[in-house]
Amino acid sequence: MNKYENIIVGFGKGGKTLAKTLTAKGQSVLVIEKSKRMYGGTCINIGCIPSKSLILNGEKKMSFSTAIEHKEKLIGMLRNKNYHMISDEATGEVLDGTAKFVADHILEVTLPDGSIKQVEGERIFINTGAVPVIPPIVGLRESTYLLDSTSAMDQEKLPDNLVIIGAGYIGLEFASMFNSYGSKVTVLDASTDFISREDDDVSELIYNDLVEAGIEFHLGVSIDKVKDHADFAEVTYTENGEKKIVKANKVLAATGRKPNTSELGLENTSIQVTDRGAIVVDDFLRTTADDVWAIGDVKGGLQFTYISLDDYRIILSQLFGEEERKVSDRVVVPYSVFITPPLSNVGLTEKEAQKRNIDYKIFKLMAAGVPKAQVLEDARGVFKILVDPKTEQILGATIYAEESHEVINLIALAIKANLPYTMLRDTIYTHPTMSESLNDVLK
Structure with a gap:
């Protein structure tokens, strides 16, 4: 049986970044991935990168077939880059196969030719992501369409x-x-x-x-x-x-995704899962088995690649830091929905503030009032920012407008840094940009 200091099951964002760091420190790392089309994880191959490529090229009025070709070329390049990021390291190895636990630290890997290889890891990181949920509608799962x-x-x-x-x-x-x-x-x-x-x-x-x-x-x-x-x-x-x-x-x-744990053989371990199949973790992403962690979508919660990356930071702080990072510190998390124009949010919505009886002052501006929106020829949407009237700190923001996915990060940073809204209001921005709308919306 081959033994490794670290085994990472799944090639997702947090896991691959951890693998790169561990190999750079000279530790042996085995990354197990069952699909050659998933090197690099969900975001690169079947999530944010290909979907945003298709969305962007649809907005450009590119033909669908050409857009698909562009998408395949893009993810092919990224997939290859990610594979070699690990496999080219002296202490890194990528193994194609389907992993199943037979004990807390021992896995059986079914290889593409049907043979089985057994491996053991001192530390194991489960990074298998999530899979689509198909609702129980008569004839749906069986449909060829x-x-x-x-x-x-x-x-x-x-x-x-x-x-x-x-x-x-x-x-x-x-x-x-x-x-x-x-x-x-x-x-x-x-x-x-x-x-x-x-x-x-x-x-x-x-x-x-x-x-x-x-x-x-x-x-x-x-x-x-x-x-x-x-x-x-x-x-x-x-x-x-x-x-x-x-x-x-x-x-x-399009009815959601659930943690990908059903075929992992977790019943052979002391690793606990929820009713929905999510791996149970503590504030430091440790599972109920010693020296086994869960990263990304497989543990439930927010399904964003940047959450998986932050999971990597939390684990890194345990392995080589002072455990200074933990899940409960992760309170300012923006998100974007890439419709056209995109919708972005961070912190409280007005609806949430009202439900929780939180006092707020609201600033609102229609996107049509932003010069850059006119330049982009899409002036649809609105900016809404909630502010604490006593502390002047930002409670939350919703932006439905062009380039909202960029502007929301600026607001998230201000919330994280406990800056008063006047800091954003009075900052000098380049022109014409969507971020300069903060001069107007926060008046």
Whole structure:
């Protein structure tokens, strides 16, 4: 049996970054990855990078087939770079195969040829990410027209008619993206509330803009079944008590993702999981087994690649620091939804502040008032910033506007640094930029 100081199961963001650091310190590292198309992890191969490439090129009115070629070239380059980032190190090794625990620190790896190799690690880091959830709708899982968030980006041909099940953030990104290439997109969702986490005025703006762009929504519906025909799928749903049918070339299930643990053999270990299959960790990402950690989506919680990267920092502070970083310190976490224009948030929304009876002052500016938005020829959207009237510190911000994903990081930094909102208001920004909107919105 081969023994290693460190074994990392899965090639995700946090794990690969940790592997690079450990090999740089001369420690032996084995990274096990079951798919050659996943070197580098979810973000590079099936997540943020390919989806944002397709979204951007859709906005540029590039043809779908050309955009797919661009996407494949991009992720192919990144995948190769990530593989060699580990394999080229003197103490690094990448093993293709499917790993299964047989004990807390021993794994059996089924290789591509069917043979089995057993390996042992002094430390083990589980970094297997998450997998799409397919809802239990009659005929959906069996449908030859079914797509998930991964296969949706591997289509060689643009679907003329696309039905998306789920009006959450993932569903909206795909709806916006496929619509930009010319697909007729219909979104079905069981909830009557549209992106209910957001403030009602923001949700209404986004809904109206997406409808204006040509996307059709049916909210508060129950999806009864999916039936395949020779050239299309028939999706039957009930809306206001009435049975309705929509035909589609593809049906995309965008109903969330769950931790990828079902085939890890964790029942053979002392590693505990939740009812949803998430690995239980403490404030330092340690599992219930000694010297075994979980990184990224596999432990549940926020599914962002930058969370996985911060997981790496937390583990690094234990191995080589003074355990100065921990999960509970992670309170200022921005996010972006890459519809067109993008939606970004950090901290409290107005809805959350009201629910928690937190006193606030609100600053609001429509994106049409920002010169750069006019230059970009998309003046849709709004800026909303909540401020504590006593301390003048920023409580939260929601930006639905072009380049919001850049501006939100500036606001997140101000919150993290406990800066008064006047610091952002009075800063001199370059022109024309979306960040200079902070001069106006915070007046």
